[in-house]
Each structure stands twice: as C-alpha cells, then as structure tokens.
Amino acid sequence: MARIAMLAYTDYRSDPRVRREAEALAARGDEVEFFCLRKDGDPAEETMEGVRVRHLPLARYRGGKNWMYVAGYLAFFWMSLFAVGAAHLRRRYDLVHANSMPDFIVFAALIPRLTGTPVILDIHDTMPEIYRGKFGAGEGHPLIRMLLLQERLSGAFATHVLTSEHTKRDVLIEHGLDPAKIDVLLNVPDPRIFRRVDPDARDAAASAADASAKPFRLVFHGTMAERLGLDIAIRAVARLKDELPDVVLDLIGDGDHRAALVGLARELGVADRVRFSDGMVPLESLPAELEGADLAVIPTRAEISTRYMLPTKLVEYAALGIPAVVAPTHTIRYYFDEEQVAFFEPGDDASLAEEIRKLHADPERRARLARNSGRFLDQYHWDEHKKVYFDLVDRLIR
Structure with a gap:
C-alpha cells in the first residue's frame, strides 16, 4: 500500500x-x-x-x-x-x-x-x-x-x-x-457515478410517458465561463421561443459568467425558459439532475483557449445516453464525428438554433447520435x- x-x-x-x-x-x-x-x-x-x-x-x-x-x-x-x-x-x-x-x-x-x-x-x-x-x-x-x-x-x-x-x-x-x-x-466518466444508459431503453421509457406534458429540455452542466459560449445557447433559445414554446434550457453549475448569463436571459425575454441551478452540483447528484434531458448543448467558442479541450461533460452525456449538439473544436473533432454528435457553426446562435430545431423534430436522429456517441466509451x-x-x-x- x-x-x-x-x-x-x-x-x-x-x-x-x-x-x-x-x-x-x-x-x-x-x-x-x-x-x-x-x-x-x-x-x-x-x-x-x-x-x-x-x-x-x-x-x-x-x-x-x-x-x-x-x-x-x-x-x-x-x-x-x-x-x-x-x-x-x-x-x-x-x-x-x-x-x-x-x-x-x-x-x-x-x-x-x-x-x-x-x-x-x-x-x-x-x-x-x-x-x-x-x-x-x-x-x-x-x-x-x-x-x-x-x-x-x-x-x-x-x-x-x-x-x-x-x-x-x-x-x-x-x-x-x-x-x-x-x-x-x-x-x-467514473462508472460508479455515471452508469451507462442504453439509449434505446431510455427512449422507450420517455415514449411511454406523456410527451405533451413535458418540455423539450436542453442541458449544460459545469463551469460557466465566457469561453464556453453559454450566451450563444441563451440567444439560440431566444430565437426559438415563439416557434418552439416547449424548449427550456437548464444550466447546472456556477462560474464567473453566471451573473451576465442571468442578465442576458432576462434581457432577451427568456428568463422563464433558462433555468439556473443553485451553484455547483456534487458529482453524485448530476445523473439525477440530467435525467430526462432531451438534448445536451456544448456551445464552446472556437478559440485558442478551447482548442485542446475535450469537455468531460460531453463524455458524461454519452454515458447517460443523452445526444449532444456541440461546436466542432479541434479536439472534439479528434475524438467525435458527425455520426456521434450534431455540429453547429461555432459562435453562431442562428446555426445552433437551427440544429436544435432539426433535432427537436427528429427523435430518431437523436437516438442514433446517442447510440453512436457510446463508441467513445467502448474504446476509453x-x-x-x-x-x-x-x-x-x-x-x-x-
């Protein structure tokens, strides 16, 4: 020892x-x-x-x-x-x-x-x-x-x-x-906490529930920093607020940019659509917080400070069977392709909104992305x- x-x-x-x-x-x-x-x-x-x-x-x-x-x-x-x-x-x-x-x-x-x-x-x-x-x-x-x-x-x-x-x-x-x-x-992910979920079983359970009674839930968890682009996600939700009134965004975490994000949601009239957790959430609590999510959003800005980052949250979403729409930074593309995640144009909230719109209308594609993202965990x-x-x-x- x-x-x-x-x-x-x-x-x-x-x-x-x-x-x-x-x-x-x-x-x-x-x-x-x-x-x-x-x-x-x-x-x-x-x-x-x-x-x-x-x-x-x-x-x-x-x-x-x-x-x-x-x-x-x-x-x-x-x-x-x-x-x-x-x-x-x-x-x-x-x-x-x-x-x-x-x-x-x-x-x-x-x-x-x-x-x-x-x-x-x-x-x-x-x-x-x-x-x-x-x-x-x-x-x-x-x-x-x-x-x-x-x-x-x-x-x-x-x-x-x-x-x-x-x-x-x-x-x-x-x-x-x-x-x-x-x-x-x-x-x-630590499999003791993020136990792998079969996306097909997850979708079957969701289909058995009354889909009309629940919102279309976007999620992000972790640090709220400017380079991670959460303002882009909020602007995308604002673009969709009239067309897709069931879309909500749950931001789970904390960071220096939180106050600015709260203000932006209020300014864009989506304070009721963008929900913030009460600070950082312990690891053990995250799977429960993320349960039932329809789509994860990772809107990282494509810049030198993010070029060499593989977001841990992306791999955690793969473990939990949650499909993700992400900005294709250099390192994310090194490990993931278009069959595993949905890409949007980095920094472009209109492009993100369009990808959310497509995935909202296509549950089969969401399920396919969730299944394919699990290939990363098969290897690592x-x-x-x-x-x-x-x-x-x-x-x-x-």
Missing part, C-alpha cells in the same frame, strides 16, 4: 478528474490525502470514498479581477507547500500528484521531491493558450512567454507529466516538454483506461 499526496486548486466534491483518480487509488488500497480549497461549510478535514480530504483555509475567487486569481493561486501554493511538506516530514509520502492550474503548483511538492519522492504534474489545461484567449495576446507577449517558461520549468521539475487529451500532449511537446515524460489520461472506458494511471503510479514508486 502506497502513501500518496494529491493537491489541486479545486472544489474536491465537484471535480470529476481529481476525484476519479484519488478514489481509484483509495479503492485499490492506497492511502490517499488530498489537499484542496475550502468552501463555506466545509470541515477542515473529512473522508470521502476512502480519501482523506484536507480543505486548506482558502475559497475559490469568483470575479473579474485577474490579479485576484493570481493572488488565489499564490496563496494556495504557499499553503500547499507548507501543508504537504509538514505532512511528508511527519510521515513520508511515496508519491505526490499535483494538478494544474496553475502548473507551478507542482513546486508545492518541493520537500518530498528533495527527499527522493517522485512527483506527477497533471496538466488539465495549457495556461499559455488559456491566457492567450483571455487577453487576446500573441505568442510573443511577455505574459505568454512567462507562462510558457513556468510550464517548462514545472514539467522539468516533475518526475512525470499527465495530461487529459492527445492533442494537448502534442502542444505540450511543441512548448518544449520532454515527450518521454508525458502520458495521456483522458477525462472519462474508465475501468480499462485507469490502468494507464495505475501503471504509471506503480512504476514511479517502485
């Missing part, structure tokens, strides 16, 4: 990737401690599915001040550096697994690394691309050059690097990271794919 520390600037309960990894290790008998943020009401420490979760005294900043994000990252880094270091000196860790963003959080494992403990850096998002999109900056901008440098230094400090998409591995190599040190661990099912992670962990701690 290995003793493993994991850390991430995240809310542990609602972060599927870190939970999936930590709980998989705990389930096989490893002793796992996870250092993360603390929300209001969180205890300083708790045990979840065998993982000892240690909430450091810092909440996630939500707002529009970029310097506050930097301050939050730095505060979490220093807290993690001391907390992980002190815990290691009391009783040695066999491995430390640090999750970005930021990449430099890996240096919080400095004391374990200096004493010979291997360290994994798990790059969820590439910071240079995220901030190029955020600020409209080119590759030569001083901020982007600084982010590239900290990414390379972080990768060099780590014993090994994980990332979440094959396309992201390619860009990390372009940035100068050692290809021999990088493995891909895709974001795929977590029960098999997690062996990539286990093999890496075992190799490093030997």
Whole structure:
C-alpha cells in the first residue's frame, strides 16, 4: 500500500478528474490525502470514498479581477507547500500528484521531491493558450512567454507529466516538454457515478410517458465561463421561443459568467425558459439532475483557449445516453464525428438554433447520435483506461 499526496486548486466534491483518480487509488488500497480549497461549510478535514480530504483555509475567487486569481493561486501554493511538506516530514509520502492550474503548483511538492519522492504534474489545461484567449495576446507577449517558461520549468521539475487529451500532449511537446515524460489520461466518466444508459431503453421509457406534458429540455452542466459560449445557447433559445414554446434550457453549475448569463436571459425575454441551478452540483447528484434531458448543448467558442479541450461533460452525456449538439473544436473533432454528435457553426446562435430545431423534430436522429456517441466509451472506458494511471503510479514508486 502506497502513501500518496494529491493537491489541486479545486472544489474536491465537484471535480470529476481529481476525484476519479484519488478514489481509484483509495479503492485499490492506497492511502490517499488530498489537499484542496475550502468552501463555506466545509470541515477542515473529512473522508470521502476512502480519501482523506484536507480543505486548506482558502475559497475559490469568483470575479473579474485577474490579479485576484493570481493572488488565489499564490496563496494556495504557499499553503500547499507548507501543508504537504509538514505532512511528508511527519510521515513520508511515496508519491505526490499535483494538478494544474496553475502548473507551478507542482513546486508545492518541493520537500518530498528533495527527499527522493517522485512527483506527477497533471496538466488539465495549457495556461499559455488559456491566457492567450483571455487577453487576446500573441505568442510573443511577455505574459505568454512567462507562462510558457513556468510550464517548462514545472514539467522539468516533475518526475512525470499527465495530461487529459492527445492533442494537448502534442502542444505540450511543441512548448518544449520532454515527450518521454508525458502520458495521456483522458477525462472519462467514473462508472460508479455515471452508469451507462442504453439509449434505446431510455427512449422507450420517455415514449411511454406523456410527451405533451413535458418540455423539450436542453442541458449544460459545469463551469460557466465566457469561453464556453453559454450566451450563444441563451440567444439560440431566444430565437426559438415563439416557434418552439416547449424548449427550456437548464444550466447546472456556477462560474464567473453566471451573473451576465442571468442578465442576458432576462434581457432577451427568456428568463422563464433558462433555468439556473443553485451553484455547483456534487458529482453524485448530476445523473439525477440530467435525467430526462432531451438534448445536451456544448456551445464552446472556437478559440485558442478551447482548442485542446475535450469537455468531460460531453463524455458524461454519452454515458447517460443523452445526444449532444456541440461546436466542432479541434479536439472534439479528434475524438467525435458527425455520426456521434450534431455540429453547429461555432459562435453562431442562428446555426445552433437551427440544429436544435432539426433535432427537436427528429427523435430518431437523436437516438442514433446517442447510440453512436457510446463508441467513445467502448474504446476509453474508465475501468480499462485507469490502468494507464495505475501503471504509471506503480512504476514511479517502485
């Protein structure tokens, strides 16, 4: 049994990737401690599915001040550096697994690394691309050059690097990271939570119900950020409000862009059609929240900050048998084709509205898309794919 520390600037309960990894290790008998943020009401420490979760005294900043994000990252880094270091000196860790963003959080494992403990850096998002999109900056901008440098230094400090998409591995190599040190661990649903649903059985159950008594329900869950294009989805619903009065959009989650989205729905006269959850929803509750959805909407903007993202939610919809209409970003097209998802023109709410209109009228196509999207999980099912992670962990701690 290995003793493993994991850390991430995240809310542990609602972060599927870190939970999936930590709980998989705990389930096989490893002793796992996870250092993360603390929300209001969180205890300083708790045990979840065998993982000892240690909430450091810092909440996630939500707002529009970029310097506050930097301050939050730095505060979490220093807290993690001391907390992980002190815990290691009391009783040695066999491995430390640090999750970005930021990449430099890996240096919080400095004391374990200096004493010979291997360290994994798990790059969820590439910071240079995220901030190029955020600020409209080119590759030569001083901020982007600084982010590239900290990414390379972080990768060099780590014993090994994980990332979440094959396309992201390619860009990390372009940035100068050692290809021999990088493995891909895709974001795929945990089958304990997202049990695969047979789309045909799901449709049969829906057909047995009184279809006239229920709305045509669009869904999106996760972070509400400008780059994810939820304003496009709201504008599409507004275009359809007279023609398709049964269409509603459920937005399940939270984020910096939420207030603007609420205001936009009100401004466009669809506040009664666009329904917001009360903040982020725990992973365990998501399948129930999504049950009965007719169509998932992933209106991601096609820009540099989203080019290398495969939305976890898309794969979760595939597991639950929910068809999806998506913007065809570079990485989504790498894994999915037109037989698995419906595409619309990125950034174009009229194109999204037209695709929703077509799918609203064609339940057979919706069912076909839902069936075909399951091919991704046939290839990358977590029960098999997690062996990539286990093999890496075992190799490093030997």
